[in-house]
Amino acid sequence: MSNKLPKQPKVGQRKCIFCGGLPLTKEHIIPDWIKAVIPFDNQTKNNLSVHTSISTSNEVYLIENDYKVKNGHRLSKKLLIVCRDCNGGWMSMLQKATKSILSSLILDEDITLQTDDILKLTKWIVMTTMVAEYDDIKAKKIPISDLREFRENHQTPARWKIWIGRYNGSRLGFHHNGFRVRNGCVPYSINNIDNLQTSTFFLSGLIIFVMSTNSIGVYREYNNIGTIKLARIYPMLKNSDSITDKPIPWQSLKVVDDTDVEHLIANIF
Numbered sequence: 001m002s003n004k005l006p007k008q009p010k011v012g013q014r015k016c017i018f019c020g021g022l023p024l025t026k027e028h029i030i031p032d033w034i035k036a037v038i039p040f041d042n043q044t045k046n047n048l049s050v051h052t053s054i055s056t057s058n059e060v061y062l063i064e065n066d067y068k069v070k071n072g073h074r075l076s077k078k079l080l081i082v083c084r085d086c087n088g089g090w091m092s093m094l095q096k097a098t099k100s101i102l103s104s105l106i107l108d109e110d111i112t113l114q115t116d117d118i119l120k121l122t123k124w125i126v127m128t129t130m131v132a133e134y135d136d137i138k139a140k141k142i143p144i145s146d147l148r149e150f151r152e153n154h155q156t157p158a159r160w161k162i163w164i165g166r167y168n169g170s171r172l173g174f175h176h177n178g179f180r181v182r183n184g185c186v187p188y189s190i191n192n193i194d195n196l197q198t199s200t201f202f203l204s205g206l207i208i209f210v211m212s213t214n215s216i217g218v219y220r221e222y223n224n225i226g227t228i229k230l231a232r233i234y235p236m237l238k239n240s241d242s243i244t245d246k247p248i249p250w251q252s253l254k255v256v257d258d259t260d261v262e263h264l265i266a267n268i269f
């Protein structure tokens with residue numbers, strides 16, 4: 001019998017973002033198989049983040065502003081943030097469950113998304129958003145408790161909204177914004193800041209837009225951006241013409257171009 005104790009993390013050592021476990025393995029932000037579906041130039045610079053602060057009363061309080069562009073393409077980026085068990089276990093299962101749906105959307109095929117497809121896709125988007133935020137660590141806003149809960153139950157955390165749409169613009173990769181939010185009535189203090197993040201994924205024919213926040217005010221306001229061309233898939237709404245829990249015939253959606261994207265991610269408030 002071995003007297004060896006289980007391996008303990010050293011102080012300050014990074015652990016799995018989802019479960020706190022070790023050892024860590026490298027995880028692609030965007031799964032490697034997508035590169036076989038989407039051809040891209042590896043030299044593309046594609047990493048813009050904005051770290052800023054706003055109020056919920058639509059007045060903008062710019063406290064920090066940090067734009068950065070990194071070399072290398074984010075589609076090929078790997079991060080050392082998840083453990084072997086998560087990577088090869090539940091994360092791998094979510095990847096496999098969505099591969100054929102994602103491929104069809106990326107290639108803009110004439111398919112109809114059924115409710116079950118939408119549920120699988122939603123889980124994949126939540127997982128991928130949580131991983132991708134670690135590429136923009138300074139503007140990271142999703143609380144670690146959301147990651148831990150998602151690993152346990154695969155349920156989308158409270159106050160997330162997710163839209164998908166057809167895309168024919170020039171972007172490829174993803175774009176992350178992290179905001180600090182305060183209610184306009186409350187004096188600024190480090191203790192009354194809420195968080196908001198938006199993540200936009202550009203995967204050839206597919207655009208995904210995600211927002212999450214712990215600010216109830218922002219969550220309620222954040223409704224209008226997706227109603228014209230994007231289909232909101234989380235939370236699903238019943239009894240609506242444009243947003244539905246009914247199947248989505250993919251090619252019935254209008255196509256989003258780069259001008260629409262500018263409105264989407266540059267003029268959020």
Ligand SMILES: [Zn+2]
Nearest residue numbers: 016019083086
């Ligand atoms: Zn883990």
